[in-house]
Every structure is written in structure tokens, then in C-alpha cells.
Amino acid sequence: MAEKQDKKARLQTIRKIVSTNSLESQEELLSALRAEGFISTQTTLSRDLKQLRISKVRIRSGHSVYALPREGQFVPVPTLEEINQAKWQLNFSGNLMVVHTPPGYASILAYDVDNIKHPFFLGTVAGDDTVIVVLAEGVDREEAANVARNIIPKLR
Numbered sequence: 001m002a003e004k005q006d007k008k009a010r011l012q013t014i015r016k017i018v019s020t021n022s023l024e025s026q027e028e029l030l031s032a033l034r035a036e037g038f039i040s041t042q043t044t045l046s047r048d049l050k051q052l053r054i055s056k057v058r059i060r061s062g063h064s065v066y067a068l069p070r071e072g073q074f075v076p077v078p079t080l081e082e083i084n085q086a087k088w089q090l091n092f093s094g095n096l097m098v099v100h101t102p103p104g105y106a107s108i109l110a111y112d113v114d115n116i117k118h119p120f121f122l123g124t125v126a127g128d129d130t131v132i133v134v135l136a137e138g139v140d141r142e143e144a145a146n147v148a149r150n151i152i153p154k155l156r
Contacts, residue, residue: 010038014048015068022065029066087129088154092141097133097148099155106131112151120144 010033017023017032026042026049033040040048049055049066056064089100101109110126113133120143122134135144149155 010040011048011052013038014045014054015052018054018066019068022059022063024063024065088152090145090148090155092145095135095137095139097135097141097144099131099133099148099152101129101131103129105129109152113148116151118147120147 013033013036014029017029017036021032023029023032026045030040030042030045033045053069054066055069057067058064087100087102091098091100099106099109106126106129110124110131110133113121113124113131120136120139122136124134125132133144133148135141145155
């Protein structure tokens with residue numbers, strides 16, 4: 001790929017990269033720029049970040065990532081982990097416990113619930129991102145939820 005040197009294009013690319021990735025270091029940003037065809041030094045990148053008013057902000061996970069300014073506030077791009085964390089949910093309907101997961105997690109979760117052979121849980125049915133756990137008669141929902149949270153720490 002030919003090396004690109006147009007400053008305006010480089011600045012637009014930096015904005016695009018920062019708005020779509022959670023980058024924690026200038027080295028990661030330099031690497032992403034290289035992948036887009038821009039060869040830059042850390043000194044030039046630092047000046048570009050200052051000009052664009054891009055700053056590092058702390059996200060919920062405790063990591064600091066680069067973020068674009070928006071109306072006086074910096075809004076970081078959520079990490080994949082944060083996006084997936086929001087997908088873990090636990091609900092009840094009658095004697096059914098419904099667990100929502102990120103795509104692809106349901107069958108392994110059902111396998112884990114079935115293998116602990118807990119007396120609260122009669123069995124499971126799994127889809128791609130949802131598990132239905134059939135509860136034994138008379139099981140307290142909160143107790144079942146606590147057991148489920150011990151098996152699946154990501155549940156709220």
C-alpha cells in the first residue's frame with residue numbers, strides 16, 4: 001500500500017479509528033494508522049491528537065482509551081466486553097428462568113447448568129443467545145437467581 005502523507009486525510013482517518021476502536025496507547029493508534037496506509041511518528045501523532053482535541057478517558061473497566069470530544073464531554077467507544085456485558089440478563093416466567101447471553105454463549109451455559117445437577121434446575125433448552133432453565137416446583141426465584149449467578153458471574 002502506498003504511503004499517504006495528506007494531513008487532512010490523516011486527521012480524518014485518526015478520527016475514524018478513534019471513533020470505532022478502543023485504543024489504549026499511541027502505539028496501538030500508530031499501528032492502526034499504518035494499516036490505513038499512513039506512516040507517522042509518535043511526535044506527529046501527539047500533535048494530531050492535540051489538534052483534534054482527542055483525549056484519554058477512563059471507561060468502566062478501569063482502562064483508559066482515546067475518545068473524541070463531543071459537546072464538552074468525551075464519549076469513549078464501548079469495548080466489546082462492555083457491549084457483551086449488557087446482553088447478560090436473567091428473567092423469570094412461572095417456573096422458567098430465562099437467561100439472555102451474547103450470541104453463541106447459550107449452549108455452553110446450558111451445558112454448565114445441566115452438569116452441576118443442582119436440585120433447583122430440572123433441565124435446560126438452549127438457543128444461540130437464550131437459555132430456558134426449567135425450575136423445580138416451589139423453588140424461590142431469588143434463590144435460583146443466586147445459584148445461577150454463582151455459575152454465571154456475568155449475570156446481574
